Amino acid sequence: MRNAERQRLESQRSGTENWRLWGPYLSERAWGTVREDYSPHGTAWEDFSHDQARSRAYRWSEDGLGGISDDQQRLCFALALWNGRDPILKERAFGLTGNEGNRGEDVKEFYFHRDATPSHSWLRYLYKYPQAEFPYGRLVFENRMRGRTDPPFGLLDSGVFDGGRSWDVEVTYAKAGPNEIHIRIEAANRGPDPATLHLLPTLWFRNTWSWSDDGERPKLRAIAPPTGAAWAIRAEHPELGAYHLYGASPVELLFTENESNAERLWGIPNATPHVKDSVHRRVIQGEAGAVNPALEGTKAAPWYVLDVPAGEARFIDLVLSAAPLAEPFARTAAVLAARSREADAFYNALLPDADAEDKPILRQALAGMIWCKQFFHYDVERWLAGDRLPPPDSRKGGRSRSWKHLKSSDVISMPDSWEYPWFAAWDLAYHCGALALVDVDFAKDQIEVLLSERFLHPNGQIPAYEWAFGDVNPPVHAMAALKVFRAERVQRGEGDTHFLHRVFHKLLLNYAWWVNRKDADGHNVFEGGFLGLDNISVFDRSQPLPAGYSLKQADATGWMAMFALNMVVMALELAAEDPDYEDIAIQIYQQFLSIANAIGGHAPGAVSLWDDADGFFKDLIVCPDGKVSRVDVYSMVGLIPLFATEVVDRRLLERVPRFRRMLTAHKGGKFQGSYVCACPDWENERGEHLLALVDHTMLPRILQRLLDRDQFLSDYGIRSVSRIHAEHRHLGDLPGVGQALIEYVPGESNSGLFGGNSNWRGPVWMPVNYTLVQSIEKFHRFLGDAYRVPVPCLGGRELTLKEIATLIADRLVSLYRTDDTGQRPVYCTQPRFHEDPHWRDLLLFYEYFHADTGQGLGAAHQTGWTGLLANLVMRRYRTDIPDYWKERSGGEVVDA
Structure with a gap:
């Protein structure tokens, strides 16, 4: 009951x-x-x-x-x-403003x-x-005197x-x-x-x-x-x-x-x-x-x-x-006591068999998610016009001028209630994965907010965030919509296809925007610019290269391939009730095959983003004369193509005969005469099909780098830049860029390139780690226990993909678990959280984490996407969770 x-x-x-x-x-x-x-x-x-x-x-x-x-x-x-x-x-x-602190915005409170x-x-x-x-004054003074290589001066330091x-x-x-x-x-x-x-x-x-x-x-x-x-x-x-x-x-x-x-x-x-x-x-x-x-x-x-x-x-x-x-x-007194008991009962039912370490992590993570629901009020047209006093003329050509349609008076899940008291598009998509654990209806509402006519641009672009609506965030909204749809089906035994209908049509507009705006040459290799990964590149990707040069991005192309597959699966779900959706499923899957064809270098004028010599995906710079130079960086940019992975089960395929025939027509993963992706007509013993950019031969090569302690694997998850770049920093001369340098920086940024509180040059970030775990689990779903990979960090011992996903997930949760000394790695530089009984059980969910020590970094209350820790904790116990969480979905991939 x-x-x-x-x-x-x-x-x-x-x-x-x-x-x-x-x-x-x-x-x-x-x-x-x-x-x-x-x-x-x-x-x-x-x-x-x-x-x-x-x-x-x-x-x-x-x-x-x-x-x-x-x-x-x-x-x-x-x-x-x-x-x-x-x-x-x-x-x-x-707290300090971005111009006052040595590390961007920074709340100075506990x-x-x-x-x-x-x-x-x-x-x-x-x-x-x-x-x-x-x-107050000392906090401003001390931080103003510090440089980028210095740690920030905090309230405990005072x-x-x-x-x-x-x-x-x-x-x-x-x-x-x-x-x-x-x-x-x-x-x-x-x-x-x-x-x-x-x-x-x-x-x-x-x-x-x-x-x-x-x-x-x-x-x-x-x-x-x-x-x-x-x-x-x-x-x-x-x-x-x-x-x-x-x-x-x-x-x-x-x-x-x-x-x-x-x-x-x-x-x-x-x-x-x-x-x-x-x-x-x-x-x-x-x-x-x-x-x-x-x-x-x-x-x-x-x-x-x-x-x-x-x-x-x-x-x-x-x-x-x-x-x-x-x-x-x-x-x-009675109301306080009753609500306290009911809160205990709610969370105990959610995770009844968790140990004393994991229950508080899950509960405080979800509490932070709920506390970061914020009222967001903004009428851009009125803001541009001004109220009783006319605004400065410069505003007419400034930020938000192309977003006059945006009108919000909504409760939205924010990354943070101080540092980021405004929505961010890809953050919000990830929030929905955690929120769906406890309130799937609110998670659905959040998906629809940014797709409403009050937010979605008439050209189909999703606004990125308040500071610059026109920036580009990774296209993860379809992933979130599909995840929330699946979560509701698992919890209630039935998915909300009306919700899926509504968001699918809006997401088609956004999909068309990406195809038309971010594939300048029509080659299905994408240029994303900012893409949420801030300063991970060797140069500012939001700024254009010199005339005639272009950047073909592995992450942008990987995100788009993932977007395409998410849309395909959504269309197949809808086709189960309305056969007319089969056409759009075929159309988008053909687009996915075109992306796979291009990323593999098979399309006319294309060069593969997959470096077969190194077994890794890399960006390309295309010169005016058509010559191509590979950007030899080992970073999260090259791992994102793994995210383009979906398993389609027999239940879906039974309703779409023409789609099934299309899969057979591409027997052997062929498209326009070339092998482009994991074989779409290959069935496992459950009759499932794997749709993915990466195939079973490429995956072990990527995992060899991923699971190597000297490369991507940290004790606390997957680094955003391989540790190999601690020594191999100089990339030589890149056309249109000049001398290029990539540095492994496991903690705070040492670069002004989207520095501040957002360093992607080495630390562990929860959202991409979480998506990586999900993708590896999907591969396991299809390939099964018989498919095993030697793991470098274990001396070459072979593990199943499920075990590899667990290896990564446990490292992420270990950030907040106490170690053998009774300390949490996230607080490794703040002994008060270990020594003072009035601080010991208090958790802050940070924006990202030092890859070598686990120290929490960046925004100190970014429960948002770091709240995905709750999903990772749930994952560990999901075989023991209550009936309303058990799989009732006909064989699809069910996750936390």
Whole structure:
């Protein structure tokens, strides 16, 4: 029988209850984003700074510490803190902009997404707040003085946590219903001495009234408290309706307006004496007149002053409810206890037999995925035109000018709630694989968001991310759609073909865009530019080569071959119900064969991207005279063609006789007289067919490099650049490029080429590692246990492909498992996470990982695609998982 959390998800699915109405949709940062940038030259980080954020009303979204909001972010709730020493009220996370830090954007805080259920019925967030003055200035100064080869200077380096002198401030949200939320905030003094904490849980409206003449202003006001409450605030909004915030303990209530402090920001008089930073001025500067004595406004905070002895904790209880409650705290304890039990039951059912190491990894990874659901609001046409003040003329020719159709007011899975508080297309596709483990309906919605007419460009391009919608991300959306479709079929016994119909037609537009825009010569060898792999190349692939030169990319071509096969399988799934889809399956498979033909060098004027002498795929530079030069780099670029792998089962092939005949017509993997790919008419004992770029003869040669410790294999997964380039760095003179250099850099980037917090020149990255594991498992599905490969890291011992996939997957999960010394490799440079009992069980999911040590690098809260750790943990136990996860799909490849 399904547990209470699954029943809530079913109620959400059926439309009987909207459990998604309230969630963790409030970002940790809204300043420094493109949406809030009204500068002449697109300097978003500087145009709206952290220093301005406490005083300047946001235009497009809000931010806060451990906050929640409704799904349109009309009404927001979050923590505000003061330790008695800081110069400002702590209302939002602090970090460095890309121009301030020596490694790009970098949050300088410690907060943890402790737990979450997908309906948001249970949410826990922990913030580590120093008792000493927060070192804002020193963090900026120290990092500004450091170069690219230096490590960043972090909060732990500053010494503010020495002696354990910090507050653990944990907020827990437990829903009694979709719009009744019980809130407990606990402050624990971890220091050796008594300490005082000012705690101001803040309720406010996003400012929607200042940007147009017809914007109706909502209102917060104090009202008489009911039985058991010491105070109450009523929130009235023209769209959201009425809500009530209740507190159990008597405190001073502070009210102001969520309006910019124009006097502080721009030296002009304020329209009202009560502005956004008035609570800060009342608490820290003692300005009694800064807040509204009438106890009304659009921002309000009860002011708690907690005196806590060393080693002890204090908590406060609040309730936020749409309906007025006669006794708001009568069932708070019961609701908190019930939701805690139900969260345990939900995750125990998901992974009942996992050990004590793996359960917390899976649960905290998925909690981070859920906490990184964010409200994303952006109307590009209105942003370009400006609001009450006309924008600078330069905006007309600046970013986003070709994306006027993009209009978003959506909850979207973000890579990170501070560093990347905006969607990224290929990140989002990978997020869906993890989200589908716990909420397949939300994962489906996410697939459709970027394919909606409000996002997808009329020419078929999927927007890459807020900073530059027109950049190119790998075409992985079809892979994600197919994965989510399969996940639902496994969980519910039936796939949603209506969903598949909708996304397939939109993906055809995107597929046509790739074919028409990224294959300049029509040779089916693709040029992707950025492609998400940032600085992995020997030069900036986003910039054009000199006139007459072109770059033919193994990764772009591999991604497109994968895209084609994903579309073929989707068309075959649809053809099972509608035979008309057989035509498009044939058409796209022919396109795949053309790509395979070109990548193999068989097409007219083509040179193979497969270097048979080395057994590896490599990029090519084509000169104006037609001569070709191979780029001798061993990197993830050359592994991506492995991703173009699908197994088609008998169930699908029984419904498509013409497609089956086409497979037979290409007997021996032949296309236009040449052998181009894994034999499409070769059946295994289950009647399955393998469709792939790489065949069973090429695969062992790639795996010899992949599983060699001196090349790609790390103790923590597959490196993005082979370790062979630690010595073999110079590639000689490349036509159109000049002297070329590729360097194995296992940790932080030493290059300004897409450097910052995104180094692809050696570290381990979760999304491509995960896709690699999936691809090897598909080969195993088809080839079976009899197909074995000698493994260099095991002295040549032969393993099945399933065992090889496990070898890689276990290394990835080992980043977060404790080793023989009781330490997690991800924290190898941060001993506090091993030594301090109040830090030991807290997990941060990093953007990427040092290939030689496992150290977490880049964005510190990128649970997004690093949340795929949950899938890898599930994979280990999937033979023991509950019935709704077992295979009921007629023999297709089922994965976690």
